[in-house]
Amino acid sequence: xxxxxxxxxxxSGGLDSDVLLAEMTLKFRRVIPVYxxxxxxxxxxxxxxxxxxxxxxxSPRKRGSMDSxxxxxxxxEALCTLKLPMDDVYxxxxxxxxxxxxxxRTADAAVYLPGRxxxxxxxxxxxxxxxxxxxxxxxxxxxxxxxxxxxxFFKTWAAAMSLGLRAPIRILAPYRALSKSDVIKRGKSLPLxxxxxxxxxxxKSHCGSCNKCAERQRAFRRAGVPDKTIYARSAKN
Numbered sequence: 001x002x003x004x005x006x007x008x009x010x011x012s013g014g015l016d017s018d019v020l021l022a023e024m025t026l027k028f029r030r031v032i033p034v035y036x037x038x039x040x041x042x043x044x045x046x047x048x049x050x051x052x053x054x055x056x057x058x059s060p061r062k063r064g065s066m067d068s069x070x071x072x073x074x075x076x077e078a079l080c081t082l083k084l085p086m087d088d089v090y091x092x093x094x095x096x097x098x099x100x101x102x103x104x105r106t107a108d109a110a111v112y113l114p115g116r117x118x119x120x121x122x123x124x125x126x127x128x129x130x131x132x133x134x135x136x137x138x139x140x141x142x143x144x145x146x147x148x149x150x151x152x153f154f155k156t157w158a159a160a161m162s163l164g165l166r167a168p169i170r171i172l173a174p175y176r177a178l179s180k181s182d183v184i185k186r187g188k189s190l191p192l193x194x195x196x197x198x199x200x201x202x203x204k205s206h207c208g209s210c211n212k213c214a215e216r217q218r219a220f221r222r223a224g225v226p227d228k229t230i231y232a233r234s235a236k237n
Contacts, residue, residue, distance in 0.1 A: 006030035007135040007172075008124050011079075013050030014197040015216065016139030016175060019187035021076075022057060023174075024137055031076045034127065036120050039085045041097030042201055047081070049196035049204075054079055056191055082123045101199035104214035108145055117148040121157060121171065129167035137172040142179060151176055180219035193228035202232035209233055 007028040011017040012035070025031050035050060037043055058076055092098045117138070124136055136158075140149045147153065151173070158171040175183055184192065199210040206213050208231030220227035 005135060006032070006131075006133045007137055008032045008034050008128050008131075008133055010034055010036070010120050010124055010136070010138040011050060012197075013046045013053065013195060014139070015180060015187070015192060015195045015219070016141060016183050018050075018053050018192070018195045019183050019190060020137060020139040020175065022187065022190055025057070025076055028135070029075045030133075032080055032127075032131075032133070033076065034080045034082060034124050036123050037081060037083045037085075038119065042196075042199060045198070045201040045204055046196050049194055051079065053191065053194040056194060080127065082127070084119055084123055102211040104209055104211060106211045108143060108211075108215075115148065116146070117153070118157070122161065125161040125165060125169055128169050129165035132167070134168045135170050135172060137174070139175050139183070140173045141175050141183070142177050144176075149173075179222075180215065181223040184219055184223040184225050188223070188225045192225075193230075206231045207233070 005028055007024055007030070009017070009021050009024050009031060011021055011033045021031070021033055033054065035047065037047075054076075117140070120138070121136065128134070128136055140154075148157075154171040154173050158169050162169045178186075196206070197212045197216050198206040199212050200207045206216070206229055208217075213231060216229065217227065217231075220229075
């Protein structure tokens with residue numbers, strides 16, 4: 001990667017995408033954070049925390065107190081929010097708030113959103129093509145079991161988008177060999193309490209009892225990093 005180039009970074013406001021965004025500001029001159037709205041039940045709260053993290057990351061004064069690894073450039077642009085409603089596809093899916101969400105003891109596979117990375121990357125891919133940006137990044141982790149999150153998929157899908165959009169597009173997934181606790185260690189000097197990863201928020205807080213809250217709490221414990229997140233209750237896991 002060259003610092004003089006540009007990149008679109010898919011962000012959800014979660015731990016992985018927040019740390020990824022911070023790291024990409026060190027490697028690329030122009031960084032465009034992109035959030036894709038799909039009508040999922042937690043999006044308003046997710047965006048609230050993402051905007052708080054972006055304000056922090058974009059402030060030279062605040063960033064000056066960071067670990068030197070994260071003192072990136074000022075090339076981060078305003079959040080680009082794209083829309084792609086999924087009500088007509090997901091119908092009564094739990095992610096739309098129409099069924100109980102996967103709880104703390106469920107497996108990773110329980111939170112599968114069909115076609116999630118296909119949807120996110122194709123929308124961002126069009127932006128890449130129109131803005132003539134050849135790079136796109138997302139924070140997919142090593143334990144992700146979903147079919148649209150494998151290195152083979154990213155390579156094949158990038159080639160297909162490049163062909164379909166008649167523009168070179170490369171998908172970067174630098175955390176594919178890492179766990180969430182690994183990512184927390186990488187970003188421990190960042191305000192990780194401004195990240196959000198919960199399926200059924202309570203006000204602006206994490207519920208503390210869903211699959212994603214349990215995963216988050218376990219990851220902080222394994223990383224040995226203090227968890228400053230506010231939870232409505234503590235997940236039993």
